[in-house]
Amino acid sequence: MPDVIPGLDLDDLHRLPKVQQPTYDDPAEAAEVVAQLRALPPLVFAGECDDLRAKIAKVAEGQAFMLQGGDCAETFDGVRADNIRSKLRVLLSMSVVLTHASQLPVVKVGRIAGQYAKPRSKDTETRDGVTLPAYRGDAVNGFDFTPQARCHDPKRLLQVYNASAATLNLVRAFMTGGFADLRQLHAWNASFVRDSRVEKRYEQVADEIQRALGFMLACGVQDDTLSTVDFYASHEALLLDYEYAMTRIDSRSQMPYDTSGHMVWIGERTRQPYGAQVELLRRVHNPLGVKLGPDSTGTEALEIADRLDPERIPGRITFITRMGSDKVRDRLPRIIEEVEASGRKVAWVCDPMHGNTFESANGFKTRSYDAVVNELHGFFDAHDELGSWPGGVHIELTGDDVTECIGGAFQLSETDLESRYETACDPRLNRNQSLELAFMVAERVNKSRLLRHVPVEVPDWND
Template sequence: MSSTHLLRAAMAAHQPEWYSLDLLRTVLGELAGRPGLVRPAACATLRGELSRAGRGEAFVVQAGDCAERFADASSGTTRRKIDQFDALTARSVAAGGIPVVRIGRIAGQYAKPRSTPTEQLADGRSVPVYRGDAVNGERPDPADRRADPARLLDAYDRSADVLDVLDGHAVGGGEPVWSSHEALLLEYEESLVRPDREGGRLGSSGHLLWVGDRTRQLDHAHVDFLRSVRNPVAVKIGPSVAPGDVTALVRALDPQHETGRLTLIARMGRDRVREHLDRVLAELGERARDVVWLVDPMHGNTLVNRAGQKTRVVGDMVDEIDDAAGVLSTHGCLLAGVHLETTPDPVAECVATHEDLVARSPLPEYRSACDPRLGPTQAATVVEHAARAARRTRTI
């Protein structure tokens, strides 16, 4: 076990190399004594809403930042994100004809898995890669990129700030926006486990917790963590997943066949979704109907333009949505929703067509801390398209 981890590090990939084990122990002890960020009753309510979506009675829009920044955990920024959900909800209801379950990548999406542990700067220096504000700073400076356990306390505080605004909005009569994030930092997640109403374990860091395509292995500590908590949980599955492994994940994470417990988020890519999703569904058989199916049309379609920026093509996204919906309906399953990286800011991080990739000039207003996000108009277009595609799976 690495000297810079405390919990199950031998089985957990994409964990930071914290600079101080003593400070990490102190921080985790502090977090363990704080109130849970979300309540068991709220998680149970969301589980019921996801069950409705799995039956075709609601449509899930899960959307928000690729990587949240601490600096954006203000009431004003959070309200703008709620306003974007209001706009997306209106477009979805008009296109799909059913209520919307609104789940944000919000109030906890402060850590990201990265492909490499370091990055090389233009001046030839190598520094640790930015892993999200819960781990280190975005500024390419060795001191700022040090994995600092004290940032976990900031992650808790900023999540609490955002949740206060979301709760106030719901109490004031607004449609709720539920919180979700990738449960990546296991030491943080474990420190915030609290008892649920039935004596089980609740991951109190967020309403819905997911593991990504890089940490979904059955013998992996991240899957063990999801198995141990009673939240609604999700797993992202990419084109490399073996169909048998998906079946094993469904059995492990939803042994009681409880619709609303487990969401699978397919992120195969436009050119691969038909073949790979078909194989997964064929292997699952009847068990495929126990799962809430979302499509993430972004992560399998990341490209690099001629200016060297990561970007995504909106046309690829709508094609993947259509293909995923078609494959699901062939197997008697419903497309229950869509998972997107979005921002209410007027950014230019994604493009409309492949022709837009050839320009040598960098995209203007590219502000993402990690991956390219959809701006407001683009997000509305994709959500409306997804709602229509989902409607078709309910009528076939």
């Protein structure tokens, strides 16, 4: 079978420096799984990736805002209609709040249909004197603490494909089948923020939008954008075997695309400029994200950007910063200044989750809602002071009433964590915390827009 990418085969990738990869007992079995994946249809299409890249270019120019969110780690058991619908509902509700306040287009990107693998800080886990391989996500091994479950199994990559295909199929049906219709705002609220302390604010926004829609419809305005939504899938491109196997040559451009998702990103642990992840992703034409932690420098950011995007294609690069609430104001401005001074236009997105994780006194990995908010304020403050555009947020969230992050409207405490702690990996904001956060972000986006005098584009309904 010919190379997926001319001049680069999977063996070449595995000879490069690489981290966070599975260790399979049977390489021949892993090779057979890769061959099976290569014969399967793409999950997304090159034209959809190009559309997203064009929208991210608008984000980089300060003419749009990106909302990226979803599970920390998807699970195979989570591929259910109710679970997928609840995640979409919270993201759509957040985007409505953001759009209404900022009067800017919101690019909606899910951590969905591919986020089945997670990097880990330790290769092993020890319980009661027993040491086993760490859980690395359903794409690699099982969550149960048994030798059988924790064995790295390449056949799980085929389950990732099937689960992602089922998820994307349902997402597309929801986005085009009436579920995302703006005229359903109150219906979302009836099952979403009922009993929530943010209900009044959300209902006020919904009422204002409904009145505006009523006026437009009374004037004879009919537009598909009222009833359908462009929604894109993204995940961390962590597993080399899977991402390589899912790369396809576009029949139009004859260029390679990673068809496992519309946007893929490189994590803080795997962004070595001459490592395997960067080598693979610099060959594909998807829009790419790069996570930057508190020890990053502007020089490092530019080096990896130059490796991934030497031609400086608009919308190609998104820097997702994850500094931590206690470091964002000291570390982020220097990176922004150096990147902006180079003339390179990137989309700047804040991940306020990963730098703010700690272990509670009762043994739960958690995050403080206040720390998440504080990092977001630091992100917006840095961009507002430097005149750059704070282009988006990247949130780990769920549509369920979990108790995984402390604080927020209901002031969850550490003792509340054991009530509904359901994540397979890192703690997520629940649906009420997510919507509360959307109002805070919306206020900051609107402030940034006014500071930059970004004009509000009025659509031409006769076009």
